Amino acid sequence: MTPFDDDYAFRRKFTPKQRAQFFAKAGGRCQKCTRKLGPGDKWHLEHVQALRNGGTNDDDNVEVWCAWCKPAKDKLDATTAAKNRRVHIKHHLPTAERKKQGRAMPGTRRSGLRKRMNGKVEKWD
């Protein structure tokens, strides 16, 4: 699942009213660890299945998470996304396109130049 796929759900901005509704629905608690969220505590609207891993913006995929629970999941999401990307590339791109092409080794056909035994450098025909 990449932003190039047709059904990719792009991140949307939640309005303060929507944030308040999610917070009220969660009962003022983190929906991961059930920690009570006080006035000074930072919290996030977390996509339970990450957008980049095929998640949606639907209400049942969005939960209130405290600032302690989020980093660990972000790390896991990044790992999963990287794995998905590698699998996607391996399955959908032909070998020639996915091979990295750096600078050609000097003297090979791909470099376009060749060196004769007498030291003269000339173009490949």
Ligand SMILES: [Zn+2]
């Ligand atoms: Zn939590």
